[in-house]
Amino acid sequence: MKPILFKWPLSASLPYQVEFYTLEKGFVEPNYDMHAAVHFVILLQGSLEKWKNKYDFFLSSAWEIHGKTYSRTGATLLVVAFLPDVLLNSVICDKEKISFFLHNPAVKYRACFLRPEVRARIRAFVEKMEFLEKEMRPNTSQKKWLEIVDFISDLVTLLDSYLPNKFSRSEYAKLEPALVKLASLENVPLSVSAAAKACFLSESHFYHLFKEFYGIPFSSYELYFRLNGAASDLSGGKMNVKQAASKWGFFDASHFSRTFKKFMGIPPVKYDR
Amino acid sequence: MKPILFKWPLSASLPYQVEFYTLEKGFVEPNYDMHAAVHFVILLQGSLEKWKNKYDFFLSSAWEIHGKTYSRTGATLLVVAFLPDVLLNSVICDKEKISFFLHNPAVKYRACFLRPEVRARIRAFVEKMEFLEKEMRPNTSQKKWLEIVDFISDLVTLLDSYLPNKFSRSEYAKLEPALVKLASLENVPLSVSAAAKACFLSESHFYHLFKEFYGIPFSSYELYFRLNGAASDLSGGKMNVKQAASKWGFFDASHFSRTFKKFMGIPPVKYDR
Known part of the structure; x- marks a missing residue:
């Protein structure tokens, strides 16, 4: 089955999307997907890979790679994506902690989401969103945004003592210029040496810091991003x-096609259909 | 009785104050008080001038003059002050309308606050604040902020059709440079001609626009601000x-003392005690 890409056409005036x-x-999600938006998924029904229980929760931080997802049974999900920088604007306390939470790859503390107090908070969030979905008020969109801000702020408070302290916010800040440069597509393919230079x-x-932070070498990350x-x-x-092929920095169409097929499972010419 | 000044030492990291x-x-509030912070007052008990009912509501917009307040019986109030620009950062919808609401002198639509649907919303806000006041959670401060944002956003929605359409947001924007120049104290006393010049x-x-917007001539506004x-x-x-006297642009101490006594009721030398 053809993989499906989620797209997040977010902006300052529409900094989030909430979808059931x-x-x-x-259903198969693509192998590799990464973007500036943070997104989280709450399982409401059915199953998805290892997730079977209602309110199972999956968070992808900004620029985090999230692997292939497969649903054998089908599933109902609540999916929320938002721009972390806009969320941080709406926050007045614990900005640093929340920023760390949104930028540090969530895969490292996924086990925390199974804690009962976290599950209870997730459930309250879902119920509030379902309620707002039904309400026909002119400022529902604003209310949903405040609920997302409140939810993330509560998660950070609940998980505070469980979050890894190995990496500090400054670790992400050190790597960020490379990710921004990559996203700008000014210089693709982006070599490790150019990326390291952007970060001074x-x-x-750079190589070791990146691998420790994201779990894969920069060169793999860079290739997944372009694919x-x-x-x-x-x-x-x-x-x-x-x-x-040209826009995303592949040498020529045939080199692009070979690489694409190797990682995405189908040739690009078939992907379009 | 000596008038009491409310002070709002607000900043980006502490953009609001909530006080019972x-x-x-x-009790007598000073004759003249104006500042960049928006503040609103909700009567919970007792009476204050014309206010007698629980949830009577008074809002002062940014830089709005609010006259002398007197309480014959004593009163319990919920007072909230916040920086309008920080609030606008937390808002993603209707930014323009909300900005207008926070900057257009509220005296013009005070009657709207008596509407039952507005009173019900004010009551819900008070109950939420009382609840948050009792709760001992680490991120109560963030939660209160989101409640304020939600409350203001709801007020604007509820009052939408009653807000004056005579003035547009651009009217305030035209006058703002004069207020900013005045607040900077670079050039006090600030003449009408210098203020008009700052606004191009x-x-x-400038004279007519200011008088129409704020209800008093700029020269009076400017004097009250300095006093x-x-x-x-x-x-x-x-x-x-x-x-x-020197900092606030009065010719000398005796001129300052005379003017101060005339408007504040007591000489400045007694004000300090």
Whole structure:
């Protein structure tokens, strides 16, 4: 089955999306997906990989890679995506902690989401969103936003003592210039040495810091990012294979096609259909 | 009785204050008080001038003059002050309307606050604040902030059709440079002509626009602003009469003393005690 990409056309005036999704049996999310938006998914019904219980919770931090997702039974999900920087504007306390929470790969503390007090808070969030979904008021959109801010702020408070203290916010801040440079597409493919330079770090320091923070080498991260972007441009026929190959920094269309097939499972020419 | 000044030492990291005040019999607020913070007062018990009912509501917009307040019986109040610009950061919808609401002198639509649907919303706000006051949670301060944002956003929605359409947000924007210049104290006393110049308006256009917007001439507004600032510096012995006269643009200490007594009812030398 063809992988589906979630797209988040978010901006300062629309800094979030809340969607109730129903996935059919056999649904497959793409292998690699990463973006500036933070998103979280709450399981409401059915199952998804290892998740079976109502209110199972999955969070992807900003620029975090989230692997392939598969649903054998089908599933109903509440999916929320938002721009972390806009959320931080709405927050007046614990800005540093919340920023750390939104930028530090969530895979490291996923076990915390199973705690009963966290599950109770997730449940309250879902109920509030369901309520707001039904209400026909002119400022529901603002209310949903405040609920998201409140929810994230509560999560950070609840998880405070469980969050890893190995990495500090400054660790992410050190790596951020490389991610911003990569996202700008000014210089793709982006070599480790150019990325390290953008962060004012030595190549070897950058390499190790990145691997420790994201769990994979920068070169893999960089390639997944480009494949992911190319897939997005191919879907819906926005670009042809040659255009996508050029925009996303692949040497030529055939090199692009080989790499794409290797990682995405299907050739790019078929991805569009 | 000596007038009491409310002070709002607000900043981006502490953009609001919520206080339950109990005023004694015969309490008098100063004649003139204006500042960048928006504040609102909810009567919970007792009476205050024309207010007698629980949940009577009084709002002062940014830089709005609010006259002398007197309580014959004593009163319990919930007082909330906040920085409008920080509030606007936490808002994603209707920014323009909310900005207008916070900057347009509230005296013009005070009657709207008597509407039953507004009173019900005020009551819900008070109950939420009382609840949060009792709760001992680490992020209560954040929660109170979100309640204030939600409350203001709801007020604007509820009052939408009753707000004056005579003035637009652009009217305030035209006058704002004069208020900012005045607040900077770079050039006090600030003449009408210098104020008009800061706004790129002719003196006569500025004069009429200001009077229509704030209800008093700029020259009176400017004087009240300086007297108010001087009173604040005198209280608690922060400055002596001579220093305050000089900082707030009065020709000399005796001119300052005469003017102060005329408007504040007591000479500045007694104000400090």
